[in-house]
Amino acid sequence: xxxxxxxxxxxxxPEILTIENIRCILGFSKRKVSWMLQNGVIKCKNSGKKxxxxxxxxxxxxxxxxxxxRGDPSIMTPVGAFTSKKNGGEGSMKAPAPPITFIxxxxxxxxxxxxxxxxxxxxxxxxxxxxITGYEHNTIQRWLKEKxxxxxxxxxxxxxxxxxxxxxxxxxxxRIIRKNDVHLDLVKKYYGIA
Numbered sequence: 001x002x003x004x005x006x007x008x009x010x011x012x013x014p015e016i017l018t019i020e021n022i023r024c025i026l027g028f029s030k031r032k033v034s035w036m037l038q039n040g041v042i043k044c045k046n047s048g049k050k051x052x053x054x055x056x057x058x059x060x061x062x063x064x065x066x067x068x069x070r071g072d073p074s075i076m077t078p079v080g081a082f083t084s085k086k087n088g089g090e091g092s093m094k095a096p097a098p099p100i101t102f103i104x105x106x107x108x109x110x111x112x113x114x115x116x117x118x119x120x121x122x123x124x125x126x127x128x129x130x131x132i133t134g135y136e137h138n139t140i141q142r143w144l145k146e147k148x149x150x151x152x153x154x155x156x157x158x159x160x161x162x163x164x165x166x167x168x169x170x171x172x173x174x175r176i177i178r179k180n181d182v183h184l185d186l187v188k189k190y191y192g193i194a
Contacts (some may be wrong), residue, residue, distance in 0.1 A: 006062060016057040025061070040073050069169045071106050073191050105174055105190070111113055112190055113166045132165070134182025 013021050022042070023033045034054075037044045043060040067075045072182055120132060126144065130137045141158070145149045150164040176183070 002061070006065075009061075010058060013058070015058050017058060017061060018052060019054055022056060022061060033061055073187070073193065090153055105187075107170075109190060110166055110170045113169055116189075117166070120162050122162050125157055125160060126166060129160060129165060134180045143168070 003004070011125045013025065017025075019030060019037065021031050022028075022037075024028050026033070028036075033042075036042050036044075037054045037056070042056060042064045044054045044056045047055065054183075064075060080145060086145055117132065121128065124132070126140050128186060129144075130147070133140070140149070143149045144158045144160065149168045151158040151160040155160075171184070
């Protein structure tokens with residue numbers, strides 16, 4: 001969030017914010033904001049009262065916004081938990097999706113992956129990419145054909161490069177809804193999550 005917007009927030013809202021203030025600032029539902037406060041995603045004071053239960057300092061909201069800017073996974077909320085019943089949210093027949101990181105990784109992630117995959121060959125066949133990423137051979141082939149991972153066709157196969165695979169992980173792979181264990185472990189390792 002840009003400093004100008006922060007100054008606008010400071011001039012518009014009181015120093016101690018309510019759920020309604022936060023809902024208006026972030027554009028989230030009241031239910032989602034309540035969940036975030038109850039689960040410590042945004043620091044707050046709980047008065048224990050039925051009305052106006054939570055109080056949030058302006059600086060604590062800005063701390064949350066800084067984490068959003070950095071792509072901090074600690075602020076993630078369960079995907080689908082705050083959507084309407086027909087879309088698979090609370091109360092629907094379909095269980096909400098598990099929490100998954102959809103935040104685009106920071107630019108440092110690219111350098112970290114280059115170090116992490118240093119020993120890998122610069123040219124990669126489909127089976128090499130499947131081995132590195134843990135995704136099924138058919139999935140990798142589909143991504144190559146869809147040009148999600150850049151590649152070139154030789155007489156016998158599609159060939160990609162380590163650089164293009166890193167590009168995919170930094171630009172598109174964070175949107176994968178059902179990340180496999182290898183992918184999740186890689187993200188956890190980068191963020192230092194046990």
